[in-house]
Amino acid sequence: MDKTNTNILIKKREALIEQFLSGNEPDFLEKHSLILDEYIFTVFEESITARKMTVSGNAFAIIALGGYGRKEQCIHSDIDLLILFDKAVPPEVEAFVQELLYPLWDTRFEVGYAVRNIAECLQMAFERFDVLTTILDARFICGASLIYSSFIEKFRTELSTKHLKGTLNYLFEHGEKRHFDFGDSTYLISPDLKSGFGGLRDYHTLLWYAKIKSDIKTRRDLEYYGFLSHFEYTTLVESLSDIWKIRNFLHYITKRKCDTLHFEYQADLAGLLGYRSRKRQPDVERFLGDLHTRMDFLKQIHQITFEDIFGSFRLKKDSDDSRPTKTEGLVIKKRRLYFSNTVVILQKPDLLIKIFLESGRRKIPLSIEARRVVSEFLHLVDDDLKKDRSCIKIFNKIMGLSHWEFNVLNVMLVTGILGKFIPEFTFIINKIQYNHYHLFPVDKHSIRCVQIINSFKEPGDSIMGTLYSSVLKEVRNKNILLFAALLHDIGKSDPAKEHSKTGAGIAKPIFERFGYNPTEISDAVFLIENHLVLIKTATRRDISDEETAVYLANKIVKIRLLRMLYLLTVADSQATGPKAWNEWTENLLKDLFLKTMGILKKGELASKKAQRLIDKKKNEILKFMDDPGDKNETEMLLESMSRRYLVYIPAQDIAEHIHLFRNLNDKNFIWQISKDGGSDFRTVTICGKDVPGFYSKVAGVFFLNGLDIIGSQAYSLGKDHVLDIFTIKPPKDRLFETQKWEKTEADLIQALQDDHFLDNALGRIPRTLMVSSGKTPEPNTVRIDNETSSFFTIIEVFTYDFPGLLFSVTNALYRSRTNVNVAMVATKVDQVIDIFYVKSLDNDSKIETEQELEKIKTAILMSLPQIKAKEKNNEKN
Amino acid sequence: MKKIEAIIKPFKLDDVKEALSEIGIYGMTVTEVNGYGRQKGHKEIYRGAEYVVDFVPKIKIEIVVSDERAAETIDTVRNAANTGKIGDGKIFVIPVEQVIRVRTGETGTEAL
Numbered sequence: 010m011d012k013t014n015t016n017i018l019i020k021k022r023e024a025l026i027e028q029f030l031s032g033n034e035p036d037f038l039e040k041h042s043l044i045l046d047e048y049i050f051t052v053f054e055e056s057i058t059a060r061k062m063t064v065s066g067n068a069f070a071i072i073a074l075g076g077y078g079r080k081e082q083c084i085h086s087d088i089d090l091l092i093l094f095d096k097a098v099p100p101e102v103e104a105f106v107q108e109l110l111y112p113l114w115d116t117r118f119e120v121g122y123a124v125r126n127i128a129e130c131l132q133m134a135f136e137r138f139d140v141l142t143t144i145l146d147a148r149f150i151c152g153a154s155l156i157y158s159s160f161i162e163k164f165r166t167e168l169s170t171k172h173l174k175g176t177l178n179y180l181f182e183h184g185e186k187r188h189f190d191f192g193d194s195t196y197l198i199s200p201d202l203k204s205g206f207g208g209l210r211d212y213h214t215l216l217w218y219a220k221i222k223s224d225i226k227t228r229r230d231l232e233y234y235g236f237l238s239h240f241e242y243t244t245l246v247e248s249l250s251d252i253w254k255i256r257n258f259l260h261y262i263t264k265r266k267c268d269t270l271h272f273e274y275q276a277d278l279a280g281l282l283g284y285r286s287r288k289r290q291p292d293v294e295r296f297l298g299d300l301h302t303r304m305d306f307l308k309q310i311h312q313i314t315f316e317d318i319f320g321s322f323r324l325k326k327d328s329d330d331s332r333p334t335k336t337e338g339l340v341i342k343k344r345r346l347y348f349s350n351t352v353v354i355l356q357k358p359d360l361l362i363k364i365f366l367e368s369g370r371r372k373i374p375l376s377i378e379a380r381r382v383v384s385e386f387l388h389l390v391d392d393d394l395k396k397d398r399s400c401i402k403i404f405n406k407i408m409g410l411s412h413w414e415f416n417v418l419n420v421m422l423v424t425g426i427l428g429k430f431i432p433e434f435t436f437i438i439n440k441i442q443y444n445h446y447h448l449f450p451v452d453k454h455s456i457r458c459v460q461i462i463n464s465f466k467e468p469g470d471s472i473m474g475t476l477y478s479s480v481l482k483e484v485r486n487k488n489i490l491l492f493a494a495l496l497h498d499i500g501k502s503d504p505a506k507e508h509s510k511t512g513a514g515i516a517k518p519i520f521e522r523f524g525y526n527p528t529e530i531s532d533a534v535f536l537i538e539n540h541l542v543l544i545k546t547a548t549r550r551d552i553s554d555e556e557t558a559v560y561l562a563n564k565i566v567k568i569r570l571l572r573m574l575y576l577l578t579v580a581d582s583q584a585t586g587p588k589a590w591n592e593w594t595e596n597l598l599k600d601l602f603l604k605t606m607g608i609l610k611k612g613e614l615a616s617k618k619a620q621r622l623i624d625k626k627k628n629e630i631l632k633f634m635d636d637p638g639d640k641n642e643t644e645m646l647l648e649s650m651s652r653r654y655l656v657y658i659p660a661q662d663i664a665e666h667i668h669l670f671r672n673l674n675d676k677n678f679i680w681q682i683s684k685d686g687g688s689d690f691r692t693v694t695i696c697g698k699d700v701p702g703f704y705s706k707v708a709g710v711f712f713l714n715g716l717d718i719i720g721s722q723a724y725s726l727g728k729d730h731v732l733d734i735f736t737i738k739p740p741k742d743r744l745f746e747t748q749k750w751e752k753t754e755a756d757l758i759q760a761l762q763d764d765h766f767l768d769n770a771l772g773r774i775p776r777t778l779m780v781s782s783g784k785t786p787e788p789n790t791v792r793i794d795n796e797t798s799s800f801f802t803i804i805e806v807f808t809y810d811f812p813g814l815l816f817s818v819t820n821a822l823y824r825s826r827t828n829v830n831v832a833m834v835a836t837k838v839d840q841v842i843d844i845f846y847v848k849s850l851d852n853d854s855k856i857e858t859e860q861e862l863e864k865i866k867t868a869i870l871m872s873l874p875q876i877k878a879k880e881k882n883n884e885k886n
Numbered sequence: 887m888k889k890i891e892a893i894i895k896p897f898k899l900d901d902v903k904e905a906l907s908e909i910g911i912y913g914m915t916v917t918e919v920n921g922y923g924r925q926k927g928h929k930e931i932y933r934g935a936e937y938v939v940d941f942v943p944k945i946k947i948e949i950v951v952s953d954e955r956a957a958e959t960i961d962t963v964r965n966a967a968n969t970g971k972i973g974d975g976k977i978f979v980i981p982v983e984q985v986i987r988v989r990t991g992e993t994g995t996e997a998l
Contacts (some may be wrong), residue, residue, distance in 0.1 A: 472935075472937065474930060475935060476935070476937060479932070479933050479935070480932075548896055548897065549897050549900065550894065550897050551897050551898075551971070552897075553971070591918070591922065593918040593919075593943050594918075596941075596943055597896065597938055597943050599930075599937060599939075600930065600939060603930035603932055604930070606932070607930075681906065728969070728970075730971065745896075796931055799930060851972065852972045852973065853971045853973065854928055854974040856927065857928050857929065
């Protein structure tokens with residue numbers, strides 16, 4: 010096969026690409042198409058087969074389709090060809106296709122072709138949308154031009170008489186589907202330059218729409234036929250030429266038809282496109298920033314197109330007359346908002362903001378004209394307007410109207426008015442963070458956050474949607490939340506510093522300028538400063554540890570702040586991208602939120618009062634310590650102690666406990682016995698290593714040695730130790746008290762080693778108990794509260810006192826495989842209320858299943874003696 | 887060569903990474919995973935609605951090391967991930983037949 014033509018094609022093409030790479034070829038796409046045209050034309054001219062077919066009455070036309078038809082051929086774009094016959098398709102065409110296309114395939118061009126007659130083509134065009142759109146772009150290359158023109162004529166007639174509505178419908182639905190499949194390209198880490206939202210396809214769609222409606226021939230006609238204004242057309246041309254250039258370079262470096270701007274190519278492309286890093290922003294971020302702006306424009310083009318298509322269904326009788334709106338100075342024409350005239354803006358500059366409220370409320374977009382007017386009148390937004398109460402009110406309402414499908418804030422951003430109204434915002438506009446984690450430039454990310462919070466108003470059908478919406482319902486001041494969301498990353502204007510802190514500093518004067526009250530300001534500033542706290546804690550701290558939730562509760566203090574912080578965190582993570590948000594993170598965060606909420610609601614451990622109490626105690630404890638040299642160590646030790654312990658134990662006692670703890674060393678336990686000042690009771694304070702059943706065993710050896718417990722408390726001390734306090738009646742035989750304690754201590758050592766050491770003692774627990782209260786005795790009661798705490802199952806036991814009671818109950822708990830983490834035992838005369846905070850020994854969390862809870866309850870009840878009244882006559886009552 | 891696959895608590899990841907880098911191991915694959923095991927999920931109640939977590943969020947790390955380094959690596963991971971409580975996780979050790987670096991074609995420990 011003669012390769013001369015192919016060689017010429019390759020050489021010309023290489024030279025053209027060379028030219029493009031060196032930056033001297035603004036018309037690459039068109040010239041590239043023409044080189045291909047030349048090749049096809051030459052092969053056709055030289056082909057004997059083609060001549061034979063023409064002579065024998067089988068003339069045909071060679072037609073360029075798709076991008077090639079539009080003369081928009083990028084380096085590795087497909088070449089789509091149609092070989093069109095009037096009626097019959099002769100078998101010789103096979104040979105011609107070989108002559109024409111084999112050399113192209115051999116040299117690795119991606120060529121697609123179809124051989125059809127006019128009737129087939131027409132049928133397919135109206136059956137298959139992808140065929141139809143390629144035909145809309147059809148361009149005659151060579152051959153029998155009459156066949157081409159007669160085909161196009163028939164196509165146009167059929168289109169306008171039979172298929173107009175259906176085709177427009179197709180265009181609309183396919184647009185929607187494409188956006189659903191590809192997503193918003195401006196907001197993807199690897200945007201699709203062609204098919205994504207904001208990609209070239211948006212422009213193609215407009216072109217197709219214009220071709221369907223008005224039979225325009227070229228891109229230039231978009232302006233001439235009034236589909237775009239002059240301003241829009243010039244911006245479109247600029248945007249397209251930039252995106253094509255990027256696409257060409259992308260094809261060049263990937264050596265194939267690649268339209269997805271993969272992360273790993275972005276830095277190289279920025280270099281090739283001549284971007285240079287500046288002090289504050291690397292080249293790649295500047296490149297992506299520009300690209301986003303271009304794609305944003307194509308998105309607007311898409312919106313215009315779709316509004317038009319939509320309008321052409323719905324508003325058949327729509328005239329050019331404008332309808333007034335409730336806002337004086339604004340009118341609606343063809344489902345677009347316009348200013349009634351520009352003079353009115355000079356008189357009422359607040360219209361520049363009001364138009365967005367009107368747009369958001371009615372879900373009617375600003376006309377492109379109105380957008381331009383807003384941009385041109387920005388200078389009217391002066392200091393007075395920025396502080397104007399009614400404008401601020403309007404702005405607050407606009408934030409609440411910013412939704413995914415219809416984002417007014419975004420339009421405010423694009424027109425520049427957002428930056429004018431909140432000048433601090435301009436520093437984060439198009440601020441890109443070039444990494445795998447952040448998909449969006451900071452400004453878009455912030456707006457998305459607002460939009461996501463608004464979306465929580467609808468619970469949707471997921472369980473988490475229900476949670477978000479019920480939390481949002483409880484947020485009284487939604488404006489504060491939305492505004493904090495809009496400004497939460499404002500600190501990123503300065504990349505060097507910690508942005509939450511910087512941001513809080515920048516945002517405060519904004520809130521003040523907006524006239525919020527001091528509480529609102531401090532709430533909003535708090536949200537910004539702490540917007541990473543929840544997510545960091547959820548992923549970096551042990552959230553099954555109560556102390557984590559207590560720590561957070563103390564930091565956040567107010568329930569309303571926790572609610573807002575939670576929603577802000579969820580929205581922030583969702584708006585960042587899939588690396589920051591998935592079910593995994595969502596679950597961790599939810600867990601932490603609910604646990605912290607539990608602590609805050611109960612207030613016991615995390616109220617302002619509790620905090621003041623603890624702070625006061627900490628100071629006192631340090632005073633009580635003998636050795637001031639160990640201050641740091643003491644402080645660290647206090648940090649590791651549970652809040653519950655710090656809240657309930659007096660400072661002096663804590664100081665003594667610390668002393669005890671320091672002397673524990675590697676022993677299993679150590680105790681200290683003291684006489685209470687006023688009473689005759691003994692207080693036994695035991696510090697020991699946390700082993701299952703420890704508390705029960707201590708109670709057991711006291712019972713074994715006839716020591717009567719009248720009160721007790723148990724706490725965990727740091728992660729691995731416990732601290733138990735027992736109040737004991739003095740032993741009957743006081744002479745040998747020391748020996749008694751020594752024996753008890755020896756027994757405890759034994760009991761800790763031998764799990765069955767106390768089995769005998771268990772046998773000595775009474776089976777019945779005679780109560781002489783004068784009334785019918787209350788039965789033994791066990792109540793289980795599994796809701797108050799996220800960490801523990803709380804078990805309350807009500808019964809009458811008897812020797813060995815505490816041992817009996819805690820032994821039942823231990824044998825049911827639970828561990829007592831906190832205990833509060835108190836005796837009032839002969840009535841006893843014991844409260845235990847337990848966790849399962851098997852999974853170190855609260856007991857979840859009903860069966861297990863029931864089993865524990867039964868075990869406790871079984872361990873208690875039957876209660877009977879002493880006096881016979883009372884039994885009858 | 888051995889592949890060491892460890893399932894750990896999420897908040898222990900930084901500790902493990904740090905401990906491994908101290909013994910000169912920097913490369914690993916980290917995945918967020920959901921575990922179903924002895925440490926069961928749980929439920930929380932908010933405004934009367936139950937929110938059930940029926941799995942436990944965990945982190946999986948995968949490291950491939952030479953046979954000689956396996957024991958040391960396992961110990962390091964174990965020590966760093968240990969809190970002494972239920973749910974600390976598990977470590978699996980799997981023999982690795984071959985490792986090939988895609989870019990250069992190097993094989994075996996060279997490619998690690």
